[in-house]
Amino acid sequence: MHAPLVIDIAGPLLTADDRRRLAHPLVGGVILFDRNWESREQLTELCTRMHRLRPDLLICVDHEGGRVQRFRAGGFTHLPPMRALGQLWMRDAMRAQEAATACGYVLAAELRACGVDLSFTPVLDLDWGRSAVIGERALHGDARVVAVLARCLMLGLLQAGMGNCGKHFPGHGWARADSHTHAPADRRGLAAILSADAAPYGWLATALTAVMPAHVIYPRVDARPAGFSARWLQDILRGQLGFGGAIFSDDLSMAGARQLDGRELDHTEAALAALQAGCDLALLCNQSLNGGAALDALIDGLAQAQITGRWQPSQASEARRRALLPRQSAHYWESLMRQPRYLHALTLLP
Secondary structure, three states: OOOOEEEEOOOOOOOHHHHHHHOOOOEEEEEEOHHHOOOHHHHHHHHHHHHHHOOOOEEEEOEEEOOEEOOOOOOOOOOOOOHHHHHHHHHOHHHHHHHHHHHHHHHHHHHHHOOOOEEOOOEOOOOOOOOOOOHHHOOOOOHHHHHHHHHHHHHHHHHOOOOOOEEEEOOOOOOOOOOOOOOOEOOOOHHHHHHOOOHHHHHOOOOOOEEEEOOOEEOOOEEEEHHHOHHHHHHHHHHHOOOOOEEEOOOOOOOOOOEEOOEEOOHHHHHHHHHHHOOOEEEOOOOOHHHOHHHHHHHHHHHHHHHHOOOOOOHHHHHHHHOOOOOOOOOOHHHHOOOHHHHHHHHHOO
16 A cells, blocks of 8 residues: 655654554654654654554654754764765865765664654755755755765765655755745756756766655746656656655645645645655645644545545555665664764764
8 A cells, every 4th residue: 555645743752643643554654853852762762652553654854964953962963064064075075975974874873773764864955055944954066066975975874774865856955935935936947957956866866765856946847846746756857867766745834835836735735736746755744733633634635535536556656665664773772872883973073
């Protein structure tokens, strides 16, 4: 059964409503936020309970380093913003590659020690100095440097048994508006975007295990935002650039996410549009609060769409989702704290 929905939970403990939703066959993942944290021990128990409920559930988090790092207490290493790796590159390129691998390993090893399966990283957006929402999250302004450092970061993730998710395809660094609150537009042509912002996706196509498209409209390529665009996702990302992994929608609760063909979609319509365009997984965040009616409506709406034939599950999409689940065991936290590779990696962080 294809389980394309990635949803959130309200707090640090599973409620009866959380369990009911996570057990639904259309739900394939959960995304964690600051509100799901009280302590490292609590986080580990929460993940254990979710995996016990659904062994195939993909537990995800936005944990990049810098200002986007959900867990910072309880022994978690404060990771640098990714721009720090690009700045190090300008001084010592070899040292920067070593540091990027170390960042990936520490990030993934600590999360996996607590039961988290996947972090939505690396950011592949270019640092054009235009986008405040990207800013220091970007590695560098040169696509070649971004690709090299991202590959090193992804190697570190892999060494700890974690996949990766490149974002935000084909690039959010040029658009000034924040897609959390607006519908950004990038008015450059396809050739300019492919030669710069989207170039890392082609160079990394065989190493990326997942990609998240941008809630940005590129009107000279398609009138639809990239996450709702078959042209971007199927023709360009899969067909032209050769990417074969999973495609996550970005958060469908964002203001820039549901503007399509001149109207605002509800969550079910947005999820259907994303899945029909080529996304394998539809992500809806921060809707479990105040009872979670929006999550129930999305689950029921997608189930109804399946019954009526508006949406059909995809075995290929489900295989790509399951491929993101870790295949090697993780160190327990106490064991990780004594592990030579981890201790050495800490010394290499910028």
